[in-house]
Amino acid sequence: MQSILTLNNLTKKFGPITAVKNLSFTIEKGNVYGILGPNGSGKSTTLGIVLNVVNKTNGSYHWFDGSDSTHNALKKVGAIIEHPNFYPYMTAVQNLALVCKIKGVPTSKIDEKLEVVGLLDRKNSKFRTFSLGMKQRLAIASALLNDPEILILDEPTNGLDPQGIHQIREIIKKIASEGTTILLASHLLDEVEKVCSHVVILRKGESLYTGTVDEMNASHGFFILQASDMGVLETELKNHAGFGKIKKEGDTLVAYLEEPMDASTLNQELQQKGIVLSHLVKRKESLEEQFLELTKNLN
Amino acid sequence: MLRLLNIELQKLRYNRSAKVISIVYFVLITFIALIASIEFPLGSVNFRVADQGIFNFPFIWHFNTYVAAILKIFLAIVIVSMMSNEYSYRTLKQNLIDGLSKKEFVLSKFITVIGFALISTLFVFIVSMILGLSFSDYNEFGIIFSDMEYLLAYFIKLVGFFAFCMFLGILVKRSAFAIGFLVVWWIVESIVYGLLKWQFFKGTDIAETISQFFPLEAMSNLIKEPMTRLGAVQSAATQLGENFTKSYDVTFLNVAIVLVWTFLFVYWSYAILKKRDL
Numbered sequence: 079m080q081s082i083l084t085l086n087n088l089t090k091k092f093g094p095i096t097a098v099k100n101l102s103f104t105i106e107k108g109n110v111y112g113i114l115g116p117n118g119s120g121k122s123t124t125l126g127i128v129l130n131v132v133n134k135t136n137g138s139y140h141w142f143d144g145s146d147s148t149h150n151a152l153k154k155v156g157a158i159i160e161h162p163n164f165y166p167y168m169t170a171v172q173n174l175a176l177v178c179k180i181k182g183v184p185t186s187k188i189d190e191k192l193e194v195v196g197l198l199d200r201k202n203s204k205f206r207t208f209s210l211g212m213k214q215r216l217a218i219a220s221a222l223l224n225d226p227e228i229l230i231l232d233e234p235t236n237g238l239d240p241q242g243i244h245q246i247r248e249i250i251k252k253i254a255s256e257g258t259t260i261l262l263a264s265h266l267l268d269e270v271e272k273v274c275s276h277v278v279i280l281r282k283g284e285s286l287y288t289g290t291v292d293e294m295n296a297s298h299g300f301f302i303l304q305a306s307d308m309g310v311l312e313t314e315l316k317n318h319a320g321f322g323k324i325k326k327e328g329d330t331l332v333a334y335l336e337e338p339m340d341a342s343t344l345n346q347e348l349q350q351k352g353i354v355l356s357h358l359v360k361r362k363e364s365l366e367e368q369f370l371e372l373t374k375n376l377n
Numbered sequence: 378m379l380r381l382l383n384i385e386l387q388k389l390r391y392n393r394s395a396k397v398i399s400i401v402y403f404v405l406i407t408f409i410a411l412i413a414s415i416e417f418p419l420g421s422v423n424f425r426v427a428d429q430g431i432f433n434f435p436f437i438w439h440f441n442t443y444v445a446a447i448l449k450i451f452l453a454i455v456i457v458s459m460m461s462n463e464y465s466y467r468t469l470k471q472n473l474i475d476g477l478s479k480k481e482f483v484l485s486k487f488i489t490v491i492g493f494a495l496i497s498t499l500f501v502f503i504v505s506m507i508l509g510l511s512f513s514d515y516n517e518f519g520i521i522f523s524d525m526e527y528l529l530a531y532f533i534k535l536v537g538f539f540a541f542c543m544f545l546g547i548l549v550k551r552s553a554f555a556i557g558f559l560v561v562w563w564i565v566e567s568i569v570y571g572l573l574k575w576q577f578f579k580g581t582d583i584a585e586t587i588s589q590f591f592p593l594e595a596m597s598n599l600i601k602e603p604m605t606r607l608g609a610v611q612s613a614a615t616q617l618g619e620n621f622t623k624s625y626d627v628t629f630l631n632v633a634i635v636l637v638w639t640f641l642f643v644y645w646s647y648a649i650l651k652k653r654d655l
Binding site: 126150151157159163177179180181 | 380383384391393462467468471472473475476477479481651654
């Protein structure tokens, strides 16, 4: 896999507060990443550091293979952060032309990108006349001008109405389907669940989880089981290849699946071994439950 | 280089207030020519300012650069706001994210500053040339092109002053406050000079020796006031028993001081930007 962004023990302190603590992860080409975390968990600070606007306190990061300076690497990156920043007195096209000059790309793609975000008919309107949703879409168009290797989006749906949120998500999905690597920071879990394949979960500047959404989601689900002889049941489950973690929860056992298995199969297998279940439920955890679980454990 | 200038010009081109003030500034420079038409009756003769020798080569270089330099405050507003707008629109952040380095950002502003100073100098040159050729008593080639160092001094004075404005714009982040800071700075320089002159080093020249290193004082020392150099004023003064024996030359020391300040302002602008989290 070709790596796009590598972080090594990145740390940022604002006076006594540590906003990002020893953060390490790698972004690989072709995946859609989500950075999840409650407000103030260091998402924007992390993005600010790799985007050259916030100075790191410690650690290191590099773009691509690390051979180029950060600002040159950023010419191959498209990024929008928090809220769209453009010159209010310029029109959409003039603003995008300026971005082209900074990135050193031809201005020929402006119309095409405006079309992608559905702003072509407003291309000669001044930026200050735009609604928030339009501003956000213009920001996406601007980030796409250089056909970036990676698109970085920080809270792209913040403050938008449901229609605006929907529009932005559709655009993101469309871009992702074309194979562009995306890094999406958000505190909206369903947003990340819907769009991302990988997640980095942050809390108070520390990484709690890095990996695929599926793994985190325990996508095979888990069983909640009860039998008359709990000891035998537990031994049996521990010896079963299909299960990973097994934990006691009150009178029941919770067994996490490592491979897909449906409830009737398990029931049949256990009965053949003489274990009769009095309680059998199969469930799937939502990302939200997982997230709350992860962040709760560390309190 | 050209790319950076191009980026900055694109930002200025569509900014209506910047455009209006710049145009007003350059129009005002050409209006120096209007001084020529001032005339008032003095007894039985008609007194014409243009006939008093202010448009004589090479004195005109001194006079026009001095007068034109007063107008620089107009461009100062444009420069301060072109810095602070980047903060208030948060476009500085966006520029950096789009792949401009902090060094390139400061350079693009400084190149624009030099551009403004160059065009101003060119304007003053053209206006002076036209006025001089119409009114000067001496039109020999050698005289016309003597004392040209005033144009150089004018250019350096503008670059230094605009670099100061640029630095204040980055430091203070708000145009109005940055202009206010400029005024406060000027007052502080005057107070410090006053204290040195009338309190600590009374009756000596030490105050001047120190104050020539102050940035604004150094800039104003580049082109000294030309009024007392006029023939009419000099003869009037002689009759009153006063004698002006000061030098009106552009000195190397003054040029050097302003150049050092210019370098410091640009460097500090970069240093602040580098240190700041946006």
